[in-house]
């Protein structure tokens with residue numbers, strides 16, 4: 001499906017790099033990937049490390065590539081689109097990974113009937129374990145969605161959702177790696193507090209999160225059912241869970257996702 005198709009990133013930051021690394025590992029040839037990025041040092045880094053084509057010229061990348069992935073910060077979206085709108089032909093899809101910015105807003109910043117697909121990926125795409133949700137803009141075709149799905153399934157799992165749900169996706173899985181990493185760091189701190197070396201504590205914490213996620217995905221059980229299997233009557237786990245709930249563990253997580261979802265909506269209103 002991607003054969004001979006060139007993918008061009010506008011913005012070569014963290015998320016673009018995660019996708020590039022995942023796409024290369026998924027079999028995409030480096031010569032088919034191009035990145036437009038203003039920072040010379042960053043361009044050099046991406047070229048050296050991944051062998052992709054790099055440029056300082058957004059217009060050249062937009063004109064040369066068959067699929068454009070918009071990967072700049074939401075705050076510079078309108079300026080960037082204004083600069084490249086003359087170079088985007090209407091026969092190519094534009095995939096936006098920008099938090100908060102709706103397909104309607106992007107369509108309004110371009111001319112004609114641009115084929116916009118909005119995606120919210122996350123950084124584990126770097127190791128091909130990304131979680132992405134995809135939504136269709138008004139003029140995107142079914143083939144554009146299939147192609148987008150194909151791209152993001154090369155770097156993990158992907159779901160197609162209604163666009164109104166993408167802010168919630170952003171709050172949950174887009175920002176989610178930050179919450180999970182903080183949880184792993186806190187688990188590791190707790191291990192160190194109780195006498196483990198940092199190395200062993202971080203290894204145990206990360207493997208526990210990884211293994212538990214895999215257990216859940218493979219068994220497809222409800223999390224509460226699997227938790228019950230860890231929780232012996234009168235044992236250690238129920239004591240730990242009680243202390244966590246007293247400190248508002250679940251509520252803190254829900255509040256965090258709510259705040260990130262609200263911020264995604266706010267970015268879309270600017």
Ligand SMILES: NC(=O)C1=CN([C@@H]2O[C@H](COP(=O)(O)OP(=O)(O)OC[C@H]3O[C@@H](n4cnc5c(N)ncnc54)[C@H](OP(=O)(O)O)[C@@H]3O)[C@@H](O)[C@H]2O)C=CC1
Nearest residue numbers: 011012013014015016039071072073074097098099121122
């Ligand atoms: N990071 C994440 O986990 C996720 C991010 N996203 C979305 O992805 C997008 C990128 O995020 P992220 O990679 O973290 O951000 P970064 O700041 O790491 O990347 C953005 C890149 O765009 C470059 N840039 C700035 N201005 C321009 C311009 N005019 N033309 C071309 N490139 C430009 C920046 O260069 P410079 O630094 O020199 O300004 C930077 O390298 C955001 O919209 C974000 O909402 C979505 C899902 C997850």
Ligand SMILES: O=C(O)[C@@H]1CCC=N1
Nearest residue numbers: 099170173174175176
């Ligand atoms: O923090 C952000 O705004 C971006 C979007 C999701 C993850 N990182």
